[in-house]
Amino acid sequence: MAEKLLEVSGLHASVEDKEILSGLDLNVSAGETHVIMGPNGAGKSTLGNVILGNPEYIINAGKILFEGADITREKTDARARRGIFMSFQSPEEVPGVTLEDFLRVSKTAVTGKPLKVFAFKKQLKKTMAALNMDESYAQRYLNVGFSGGEKKKAEILQMLTLQPKLAILDETDSGLDVDAVRIVSEGIRQYKNESNALLIITHNAKILEGLKVDYVHILTDGKIVHTGGPELIDEISRDGFHRWEESAAQ
Amino acid sequence: MSNTLQKNKIEEVDHSLYDFKDAVHPSFETNAGLTPEIVEQISREKGDPDWMRAFRLKSLEIYNQLSVPEWGPPIDGLDMNNIVAYVRPDTPMRGKWSEVPSDIKNTFERLGIPEAERKSLAGVGAQYDSEVVYHNVREEVAAQGVVYTDMESALKGKYADMVREHFMKLVPPTDHKFAALHGAVWSGGSFVYVPAGVKVEIPLQSYFRLNAPGAGQFEHTLIIVDKGAYLHFIEGCSAPKYNVANLHAGCVELFVEEGARLRYSTIENWSKNMYNLNTKRALVKKGGAIEWVSGSFGSHTSYLYPMSVLQGEGARMEFTGITFAGRGQQLDTGAKVVHAAPHTSSHIVTKSISKDGGECTYRSAVTIAKNAVGCKSSVSCESLMLDSKSRSDTIPAMDIRNDDADVGHEAKIGRISDDAVFYLMSRGISEEDARAMIVSGFAEPISKELPVEYAVEMNNLIKLEMDDKSAPVCKA
Incomplete structure (x- = not known):
């Protein structure tokens, strides 16, 4: 049996006194790819933020375990060092800090080991080439003046550099053109192996092409109302979320 | 590459580095108050020429007539009667590192001066208390005809006339009370003369700090860059912490002749009880350029507005500055520029950071004279407040006397998101x-203007200030 990575049980979370997640359960094991789909406002992005411990979100009930350890109250940086990563829907701009310096600091923080600088630079160059990112981006300030697509590529670059155990991709495909989606998908495929896991939050099937999806979860009104296999993706592309929204309303 | 390696070192810095002091055993210490007798005594001790003795006494008179400025942050904590104006370590001028007494050497070693020299810096003039004790100019620089010496030697040496001709002409003692005080009791500092056409490729630098409790520091820096010459001069200061009010009233006079360029970089890191009332001014002739890079850290209260007088047509000034105010600090900093000739340009970029109730005020003055047509001036100041207790103010003054000027001002205040x-x-x-x-x-944007070792130091200082939860509050 595959090793359990993430176990979320009975999770209730709110932001500004408004409950967004209302009793959410989710288990992700090593080697698996999970997809979370749902209508706007269902709580998809909240889920990613809560798993990472964004202090803006308050957990009212429930537990989050990672590799068996209770991380419900743990700070974000500690969770990241355990191997949780999220590709942000709208990554922050940080003026004055170059992408390369940032990656070096975070790689050192995540591994807890001093970095081999030459090997790091070499690998960085290679990964950037694979993502079709111009080398000059390494010396640019983090996300500052990056286009939407460049920001998403930079997120995938971070994922490939940090090699997390669990990568949450929050709407990574939004705002990307066809070529960029292809490149980003390729990056995701490169990352994926038998010992790590993906949790892909999306309402678009394009980014999933070429990925072996194990589970598709339908998230509406702060809960997972249905879990199925990859066949659900086509169904949703065709019919939307109508049937689950209705069932949730009943 | 070296840049990255240097930056990685930041984590390893010993925080006590900026916070140590040696036992004080001065050879000579004046009485705490300031009288004509004391000024005469200082002058006698230093072996001043007659004109300088007269200059000091005249300055003292002016000092007694002027009142303390009331337009800036309060300086009531300052009591001149409690300040020992002049403290000199028990050592004469040295040219060789091996001859410098070991406790002083130890202080410098902890500040990294010999190491800096090993990194092929052009020359080191380090001021310890009020007297320069260690001075060295690399031979190749001297061979270019560049004069780099302490002010006392300059006053008596081959360049005595040049010193007399320029000394406190740009910042006269009548300028303000602390300029007058400086004129009366100045001691130590650097004199640099770069002959016409000489380009000094490596930066010259001086590193000084205050050591004796209650000692004021009144160093004078006089730099003359002759026609078409180039110099980068770096001044770095740090001081250990004390609980007696300290005063720094230095004076910097920079003369940039026709077509010359001077880059003047400073990182000041004063102890948290220091009153830093420093005056810096540059006079720029036709086609010349002055570039200021200024980092203001530490001190209890600072008044610092380097001024550039663009006297010749086409003269330029650039000012890049950063100020960091933490708990109990009021740092009033900025820049001034006078466009006195046509087609002159100024470009001011400042950043300020305030934290734990610290107060930063950006104060600037841009003046464009009536005859100075076709001038350009841009001012940009950005503030970052790290909490809701801190404060940031912007006071930009503009006095534009003609219609043919291109003037811009931009101010931004923000918080960490x-x-x-x-x-x-x-x-x-x-x-x-x-x-x-x-x-x-x-x-x-400021640190990238600095040579790498200073950029590293500035990053260290920022890190230090960010961590500093227990900054001492001045008792005075």
């Missing part, structure tokens, strides 16, 4: 480091 901190933390970086990273990034 929680979303950015969360984003960095989501990559394994601790909250403290994430905040420090954002602040360093904010300061990056």
Whole structure:
């Protein structure tokens, strides 16, 4: 049996006194790819933020375990060092800090080991080439003046550099053109192996092409109302979320 | 590459580095108050020429007539009667490192001066208390005809007339009370003369700090860059902490002749009880350029507005400055420029950071004279407040006397965004480091103007200030 990575049980979370997640359960094991789909406002992005411990979100009930350890109250940086990563829907701009310096600091923080600088630079160059990112981006300030697509590529670059155990991709495909989606998908495929896991939050099937999806979860009104296999993706592309929204309303 | 390696060193810095002091055993110490007798005594001790003795006494008279400025942050904590104006370590001028007494040497070693020299810096004039004790100019620089010496030697040496001709002509003792005080009791500092057409390729630098409790520091810097010459001069200061009010009233006079260029960089890191009332001014002739890079850290209260007088047609000034005010600090800093000739340009970029109730005030004055047509001036100031207790003010003054000027001003005040901190933390970086990273990034446009070892020092200082939860509050 595959090793359990993430176990979320009975999770209730709110932001500004408004409950967004209302009793959410989710288990992700090593080697698996999970997809979370749902209508706007269902709580998809909240889920990613809560798993990472964004202090803006308050957990009212429930537990989050990672590799068996209770991380419900743990700070974000500690969770990241355990191997949780999220590709942000709208990554922050940080003026004055170059992408390369940032990656070096975070790689050192995540591994807890001093970095081999030459090997790091070499690998960085290679990964950037694979993502079709111009080398000059390494010396640019983090996300500052990056286009939407460049920001998403930079997120995938971070994922490939940090090699997390669990990568949450929050709407990574939004705002990307066809070529960029292809490149980003390729990056995701490169990352994926038998010992790590993906949790892909999306309402678009394009980014999933070429990925072996194990589970598709339908998230509406702060809960997972249905879990199925990859066949659900086509169904949703065709019919939307109508049937689950209705069932949730009943 | 060396840049990255240097930056990685930041984590390893010993925080006590900026916070140590040696036993004081001065050879000579004046009475605490200031009288004509004391000024005469200082003059006698220093072996001043007659004109300088007269200049000091005249300055003292002016000092007694002027009142303390009331337009800036309060300086009531300052009591001149309790300040020992002049303290000199028990050592004469040295040219060789091996001859400098060991405790002084120890202080310098902890500040990294010999190491800096080994890194092929052009020359080191380090001021210890009020007297320069260690001075060295690399031979190749001297061979170019560049004069780099302490002010006392300059006053008596081959360049005595040149010193007399320029000394406190740009900042006259009548300028303000502390300029007058400086004129009366100045001691130590550097004199640099770069002959016409000479380009000094490596920066010259002087590193000084205050050591004796209650000692004021009144060093004078006089730099003359002759026609078509180039110089980068770096002054770095740091001081250990004390609980007696300290005063720094230095004076910097920079003369940039026709077509010459001078880059003047300073990182000041004064102890948290220092009253830093420094006056810096540059006079720029036709086609010349002055470039200021200024980092203001530490001190209890600072008044600092380097001024550039663009006297010749086409003269330029650039000012890049950063100020960091923490708990109990009031730092009033900025820049002034006078466009006195046509087609002159000024470009001012400042950043300020305030934290734990610290107060930063950006104060600037841009003046464009009536005859100075076709001038350009741009001012941009940006403030970052790290909490809601801190304060940031902007007081930009503009006095434009003709219609043919291109003038711009831009001001921004911001806070560290929680979303950015969360984003960095989501990559394994601790909250403290994430905040420090954002602040360093904010300061990056300034640090990139500095030579790498100073940029590293500035990043260290920022990190130090970010961590500093227990800054001592002045008792005075």
